[in-house]
Amino acid sequence: MGPDEDLVRGAWLPVVGVEGERRETGLLDVLFGADAVRRLDLPVPTMLPAVLRQVLLPVVFDALGLPRTRGEWGERFAQGGFSDQEKEKLADYLGPRYGDRFRLFSERPFAQVAGLSALNGETKPSTLLIPSVASGNNVPLFSALSEADHLDLPPGQAALWLLHAHCWDTAAIKTGAVGDGQAKNGKTTGNPTGPLGQFGVIMPTGRTLYETLLLNTPVRADGLAAGDRPQWAWDERPDSAAAKSPAGPEWSVRPAGGLLDLLTFQSRRIRLMPAETENGLRVRQVVVCAGDRLALTPQEELHTAWNHTAKPKAGQPARRPRRHTPGRAAWQGLGALLALALPLDGDGVYTSQLLRQTGELLDYRQLPGDFALGVEVCGLEYGNQSAVVENAVADSMPLPVASLLADDDWLRTAILECVEQADRVARALDGLHADLRRASGGEPLPRDKGERPSARFLHAVDGRMRRLLAGLRTIGEDYDMLERAREAWEVTLRRAALREADGLLAAVPPRAVVGRTEKVNGKEVVFRSGKAAGLFHKKLGDILTRLADAVPAEGEAA
Template structure:
């Protein structure tokens, strides 16, 4: 990468090809997208950043969005960009297109930054301010390898990624006041929201190659993209009179997105990177992060977020608002949200992302095969203390059977959700057993929000089993009811084995006095708690939750006796 930080040809991204890694620029990533299996990125939250802030808007602006599902399917079946499309991408990122606007250290127009941005107090801060996993200011991760006194040096390509990550995910802490920002006061700007992705529960469909992943994340736009909708690097081409201030200046505004390209490349901060010369080459060591544009609300055409549908919203609120992922849960535990293909008929409820709904429609039109090896990556951040610090990163990936995304054919989706519900109910039964054993031993049940519960380890133990089930169900068709039934039986047997094994551990750890137990009075009622009784109730509940496995266990002794 040259002194200007050329993102088009420099080592911006790391691509995985045939099991090995290779640095590529933006043009190289797009040109070789059909060969690249995936991008190697530092954190889960970086994939939506790279897609939204770089690859997707470049592709959509240069090649335009498909107008219908058949056009989308034609692109998928080709499996790569055509020679004409590659020529258009090369022109778009070339000297006669926007190539000069993808220079990280350009003196006049640095990419995704404000040239000459200066803090009111004249200071700069460590570039660690861009990296949530590194201690900086109020954000002090427990397991950070560096403290605030350590100097962090970023290669230009890495700095570009974390710069865009801040535009998407930055905390809501107080920001440095910038010269030329009329809304800065006393050297700072307050009231900043998190970056626009910080309020979303993101789901990114993934394919077998980067090309397929790009296409799976491309919405069909029947009327085409609006003429006034421009990415951040082409802001000056917007028609005059549209709301908002240029992201190339220190001033900012609260405004709605003017279209998909504007939404994907939304500049939620005003930033300037500072470099130093090292023996290894140019490095980014300091930064100014000031307040940037505030998104008035997430539009319903956002392609990646899942939604919470509200039947009776409050005044001036939309029927749908973004739904965030829950921390500490694997992605498969949220399948009820990912597979919510229809709006709730009554009341409130989840509604899956635009892209997952589109994939279901593509499969219904036989544009996408039901055996397609679809993946889904979830991403999110959990903030704390007024969203000024990052407490946890949420990220997972799992295989998804395309057939389960068919809105009009719910048989497979119903089976998958039944499996998820069984795991959840078995986990609750384990927690109930644990609490009953604690009572029998003379103690109290665990408080709702404290202590380590057996359900957490139990659900984690089922993770690999659920992923195998999802992978196997990718090839299940509507006529494979026997195969589906066998798969559900195998799942229930796995859950039964894991639950009873964990229960045996809890029973073995209970003290002898739990066998005798005790009687607890609650008002006019008495409750007897003994380990034997607790175990019997647990086994009975497990048989209700897992009827196939219970029936198989009842039938096995009879078959052995008959033989």
């Protein structure tokens, strides 16, 4: 076996060090040096949760156990890296215990089914693992390759896309596998997407990989569930667990057997087909068949926010995982990320378990108040019965950890008000645009068509919002500084809004000055450019209350 096929010691994980250096390393080295790694340098954002969930987190959880108390979590965090004793446990786990199960092309290949073959005897190009490359029904508009082209993946890259497929693969028809009694006519139908494709992923991040691993580690008084095993140790599950082995071609519809099972859930049966080429060992063909189907996203899922329903329908859970909205920056969804309590009356949102835990750790002084917390969000938008990928959602942002304190909401309230102000100004700009179109003799843009001024405005203030969030991480309890920051934010919003409004007013034809009359809800309403501009500036004054009494900025006069 070549070193590239050994995930424990082969160089397959691309990382960026704390000094900015880039390199590729193996599983054991990346854990031993987690305190010297700033982040994983992966091909696509959706690969980060796949690598963390399918490999790094379950290895750490299973080898070291979960912290039973917040104090124990705080002790691990204060270390800054894995201790010598913890490294010995990790080395034993990835060596004598399970090291031989982290090889790509062995008798028991990692995250695959040895000897898996399709009922029709065919194999597919390796592009089947990569959503951005044309394959089958999934034909991205700007793909450089077609299904007829070969894509030779080095073993390390093949391993990364293998993990990605288990988490994000498209739904619908899959190739039937030899030995799968549920396959009919050479295929299986009704396959859902991979588990992560069913919600919007939210992952807290730290200054190093070690901190990121800890921020994604739940504190549980009872530790891991009895009999809970990751996919590479499936044979150690109790005989009473009624589920198919992920090392075989058969699959089942089942709940997760615990946290380790959930993180390493094998939603597909896959086999990588290695071939010797002039460039060395490469993966050119694959077999991808139906895998286990998660009966329901469990409430212990770590990486999603929830939609809470006060009165769910019969047979439906009170909480369902929440998806991200395509086309919106992460900070525009802060209302969901900072929803720390279940709605008392009616429906509402509820943030992820890990973000709630982060606030609790700060409250119990296990995290410093100025900790540089980051949040990564990502997701895939599927189309045509979830059989194709239409869009990807990915963003990251700084987040003041003090905004996650459940009982002290002054900072959280201020941040959410800043977000709301941006949203209201954006809607006011769209209203101005609609009124100017009417005044010019046209009609407002349909909801799903055309470029809106709100999109340009929100893009213009995006960088300033991120700077605001980063600055508020070190604000402490300086209320005066918070007030100055909010005044500066309103100045930013007004300047960006006026620039956009001036452009809209400059583009209208002369007839918009005279305008026209329309019937709206049975009443005659006059639309003209001067009236539209006056209404917009009134709304702007109502929204930006700290600047309402200030001298009008240049260009503000209607």
